[in-house]
Amino acid sequence: MRPIGAGTPAEWDAASLAADHGWLFQLDDAARADLLAAVKRAYDPARPLFSYTREEFALGRAEATIRAAVRETFDGRGISLLRGMPRDGLSEQEFEFLTWGVGLHLGVARPQSKASQYISQVRNIGTDYRSPTGRGYSSNAELDFHTDGADLIVLTCYNQARAGGMSMCSSSLTAHNLMLREAPALLELLYGAFNYSRQAEQAPGEAPHFTCPIYGVAEDRLFGRWVRNRVEQAQKLPGVPQLSAQQREALDLLDTVVRRPALMYPFFLQPGDMQLLHNHTTLHSRTEFEDHDEPEKRRLLYRLWLAPPNSRRLPPGWVEPYKSCEPGAVRGGIRGQDWNAEKQGYERRQAAALGMTWAA
Numbered sequence: 001m002r003p004i005g006a007g008t009p010a011e012w013d014a015a016s017l018a019a020d021h022g023w024l025f026q027l028d029d030a031a032r033a034d035l036l037a038a039v040k041r042a043y044d045p046a047r048p049l050f051s052y053t054r055e056e057f058a059l060g061r062a063e064a065t066i067r068a069a070v071r072e073t074f075d076g077r078g079i080s081l082l083r084g085m086p087r088d089g090l091s092e093q094e095f096e097f098l099t100w101g102v103g104l105h106l107g108v109a110r111p112q113s114k115a116s117q118y119i120s121q122v123r124n125i126g127t128d129y130r131s132p133t134g135r136g137y138s139s140n141a142e143l144d145f146h147t148d149g150a151d152l153i154v155l156t157c158y159n160q161a162r163a164g165g166m167s168m169c170s171s172s173l174t175a176h177n178l179m180l181r182e183a184p185a186l187l188e189l190l191y192g193a194f195n196y197s198r199q200a201e202q203a204p205g206e207a208p209h210f211t212c213p214i215y216g217v218a219e220d221r222l223f224g225r226w227v228r229n230r231v232e233q234a235q236k237l238p239g240v241p242q243l244s245a246q247q248r249e250a251l252d253l254l255d256t257v258v259r260r261p262a263l264m265y266p267f268f269l270q271p272g273d274m275q276l277l278h279n280h281t282t283l284h285s286r287t288e289f290e291d292h293d294e295p296e297k298r299r300l301l302y303r304l305w306l307a308p309p310n311s312r313r314l315p316p317g318w319v320e321p322y323k324s325c326e327p328g329a330v331r332g333g334i335r336g337q338d339w340n341a342e343k344q345g346y347e348r349r350q351a352a353a354l355g356m357t358w359a360a
Helices: 014-019 029-042 060-075 092-104 172-182 184-189 228-234 245-258 316-322 341-354
Strands: 024-026 079-083 120-122 152-159 167-171 193-197 209-213 215-218 221-224 265-267 274-278 282-286 300-307
Touching (some): 167 172, 184 245, 228 245
Antiparallel strands (some): 079 274, 193 209
16 A cells, blocks of 8 residues: 555645635625626526526626636645625525526536435434434534535535534545554555445435445545444444444544544635535534524525536446446436436436436
């Protein structure tokens, strides 16, 4: 085994993010005005999001800055933060549409749950994160460091919590190379297959769990995939082999490493922020939060999972969760139990518009 990605922008630590703000982007008043005008011009509350096209939502003077943030996310550090999206004067539904409209320019949205929804409201509805069907985005719990189920995450902030809810990110490349120095035998175990629970969200014909390594290499690039809660929930499912003591030691070390203050970068998302993460190189988490009493003030973010047109080949072990390892393919997501003709039609049209391959 050898260090992979050493010296590249994606091998960052907390000090380097704090010192170099090349991952931070700011929309100016003109760009913000163009996005606001696009929402007011195109949004129809009676119209399904799937029916919109890129041409109906012009990014205008915001496009150059948004594209730069995406390049930094996919080809640079694996994380970017875009500040200054229009928030004041937009309802929750209009802000959701703004998020969707930007996403139409960046990739093909992926379904995210049993209900096969393509954009999620990140808000506390009382879900038990640690239950066999729990999901972190619908709870107020502190989350494990994890990756989501698609190449790219877009997360926009409408409301902050009254207290807590701090975002935390770590580079999976930095964690990998640090473990290589400190405990290479344990790191090697993370290249083996681990079982992940589907949290009872499997589509018809899918098993309740799947396998995927935590680290893998394709075309000399390192890929990371880690969701501790789903690995632990899979241990409760019939037929899943139990983790060995050494595997648990490796998982515990990874969880400790990514939370070290030298690696972990904490920050708060503010209303109007858009966070972009490259799942294959960046792990993320969130602290527990306390919400406002007033419903209209409670913490609310919108989340897109995207398959972008410039995606790279995945390691072979990634095929179960992603369905395809081919670059430029519509892949990833949780098809769930309502992946119907309307949603598949959206995927095919959006894939064709972006020059991507699509297969059922």
